[in-house]
Each structure stands twice: as C-alpha cells, then as structure tokens.
Amino acid sequence: MTGLNGDLLADLESRGLVAQMTGENGLADYLKEAPRTLYCGFDPTADSLHIGHLVPLLALRRFQQAGHKPIALVGGATGLIGDPSFKAQERQLNTPDVVAGWVDRLKGQVSRFIDFDCGENSAVVANNLDWFGPMTALEFLRDIGKHFSVNNMIAKESVKQRIDREGSGISFTEFSYSLLQALDFAELYKRHDCTLQLGGSDQWGNITAGIDLARRMHGGAVHGLTMPLVTKADGTKFGKTESGTVWLDPAKTSPYAFYQFWLRTADADVYKFLRYFTFLSLEEIAAIEEADRQGGRPQGQRHLAEQMTELIHGRDGLEAAQRITDALFSGELGDLSEQDLEQLRLDGLPCAELQRSQLAELPLTQIFADVGLASSGKQVKDALGRNAVWVNGVAIGADANMKAGEVFAEPNARAGIYYIVRLGKKSYQMLVVR
C-alpha cells in the first residue's frame, strides 16, 4: 500500500462513484490531511453477498489502497431487524441462529477484499451484535431513542412510501432500523475513531442519522459518502440473470457463470461498469473504449469479465472460467480429450450423471428439464422444434424426442460416457452416461 493518496475522492468522482457526501469539498481535504478510519455495513440477508454489494465492498478496498483504515461491519444485529429503506414491503424476519450463520459466511467473504496485515491501516471486521446483544430495551429507548425525533424520521424519503402508501405499512421494528445503524456509527466512532461511513445511495438517510447521533452522544464530527446504485441502460435490474442472483460465493454462482455474466454486459453499460467495478485506471478504460470505437469485436466486456472474475475468484477461478468458455464457445468440441472434459467438469461446467439403462424410455424433454438445462419440458420442446439443441455438436430435431437411446448411443459419446448438450446459444450442460 502506498502512502496517502490525495486524489482518492477525485478518482471516485471521475468514476461516477460518488452519489452524495457530507460537507461537499470539506471531505476531500479531510481525507488528504491524514489517514482516516471508515466503515461500511453489510447486513446478512442471505448466506452470501452478491454483486449488488460490490460497489461499496470494493470502495473499502479503494480507501485502504489510498492509505485509510477500513472497517467492514457485518450486521449481526441489524440483520435481525431488516432495513426498510426504499423497500416496498415489510421483510420476513429470519431466525437468530440462521442470521448468525450468515454473519460468519459474510465475514469470510468480506475479508477477502481488504488487507488485515498492512500496518497502521490494517482492516477490521466488526459485528454490531457485539454492542446490541448486551443492550436492554430500556437502555435503547432511554439512551438512543431519546436522540431521535419521530417527526424527522417519518419525513425521511427512505420510509416515505411505506408510510404514505396504501397497501403496505411499516412495523415499529423496521421503523426503528435506522436507530440501530445510527448507533453503529456512533459506536464505531467511539471504539475505533471511525469518522466516515460509506454506503449505497439508499443508505443516505441511515448515514445522516448516524452522523447526528455521533455528534449528540460523543460530540464527534463524522462524515458520510454514498455511492450510486448500479443501473443498466435498458432499465432492467442489475445483478439478476435468468437463473437468479449473481452471488459472490463460488458454490452458488460458479466462476464460469460469473465470468459469463460480465461477458454479456451490454455495450451501453460496459465502460461505466469498468469504471465502477474494476481497478483499471481511467486512462486504461478510456483506451479500451477508444479501441472498441475503432470497430471490430468489442473488448470492453472481455476486460470486465476478466477483471471481475479474477478479483472475486482469483487467478484459478478466472482460468477455469476461461477454459470452459474457450471450449464451449470456440465451436471446437471435437478437439476435447477425456482429460479436457474431466477438467471442464472440475472447472464447474454443470454436470449430471445418468444411467444408460434408464434413457430409452424417457423423452428428451424430460431428461433435459430434469438436469436443469431448461425450466420445463415445453422449453426443450420449443428448442428441439427449432433445431436449437445439440448433443456433442450434432443438432437434434423434434422427431428424436422419444429416441434418447439413439441420441445417447455409446458411439456418440466422447470417451464413452461424456456428452455436451447445448440448448440455444448459451446454455451448456455436461451429461455423464454410464
């Protein structure tokens, strides 16, 4: 890590990563003057973080690289309550033991992005259950609640739709959420001299609540910075695919699927995403954009996919993802050796094992739907009818539906047991038939 980098905030702004901040220009000077301690919270709402968490998560790393000390706060307490900010509906509460399990998972994930052994600005992971756990209801109401005005709270934009809107209300539990997050900031200020909170732009209300509380309880002058929510040019939600959320946990979203997700980024988004998510310099990104403008196949998506996959899954994860991608999308399935096929399987190409003896009676629609290549037999049927299904590179028609035995006849296999099934342009599935 280099010394204090005075251009940090300017860099963030140039990347479009600053939505709001306190004191406007004052924060830039504040960060230049000395190394500061900052935090960002992550609530355990699932057993893994997803790519929607990346912007703030990577921001912690950017700050650390610039010489500041990051605290990753995992919300063992706040995760039990549920943040109502800009949510349309009341959340379902999760049980304490489930949340505790998720806290452990998130701690591990978060830890991969920041350095815990780099001297003065080594990172810290905290859990707000440490201070909320021992607190009694009376202490909370007297010591914390007294600092908040309900009049102000109901005026906040983040809960407005829950209060105004017909069809949904807000429970006292969720309404109280911002008090918890506010105390987090005050507490981290007291414990670690933490004077800056980062968050997504939906967190602004919670952050300002924390700034007020830190001042009222401890007389601290602390700051807030929010980053924009990631949006896509076509208006659809970022971070979702047909198969759901893109997780950071390789067991939930394989490095291959992760790589493919980024590779499929729209042109209209790709350079923005490079600025948002990667550590490539703005000059490098501008050069990529310029090169793409010259024509030829765009390289922005490739750079993005490579950078992100390596960042999240490491060099090995990236290489595995690229091995699969190269094998499947080069159109040269025939060149694959048994070792190659076995490697693809290890690399995370979806794979299912079937008994040869069962195949003859089953329609292909059922086989492919069962292994997850399509969500229903209807989809398989549609694809078969359009000659959009290939087994080891050979197109299969609708008339073969009841002829699984022939389709998967042993001579058609690679190394006797391997079949690579492709449905449509981008869905691949390995079948091992014994």
Added chain:
RNA sequence: GGUGGGGUUCCCGAGUGGCCAAAGGGAUCAGACUGUAAAUCUGACGCGCAAGCUUCGGUGGUUCGAAUCCACCCCCCACCA
C-alpha cells in the same frame, strides 16, 4: 366494530354462466439478424412427448356446465368509529 371496494396464471391487469388454460402489457425462454451486445422481427410462455391433467383466496353448494351465480370463511384496502 360499521360501511364500501378488492383477492385471476412470475408481475401488472382484462374477464361476470359455455366460444376460457383465461385478452393485453411486462418479465422470461427460443429462432432470425449480430459481436455470447443492443434494437428489431418471429415463436413459446400452467404441467405433460402425447393422450390428457391441474388452475382464477379457501370450503361447500346451484347447474348438463362456474374464474364467472349462492353460502360461509380467510386476507387486503378505503372511509367511518
């Protein structure tokens, strides 16, 4: 507690006795075109290879036949208290 309005397939939203597996839009999937992009066009879109099977908050009922009519129940919303 009273009065009124609602609960339809992933979402929004038509449908008020048969022509309804249910209009239309969105989302999603596939095809064409491309660059594993976007836009556009085409097809699919409850489940099932098919015969057929199961849906319209729930339970009963009326009817040859119900998402549509009746009864009761559950839930939501608005206004009143």
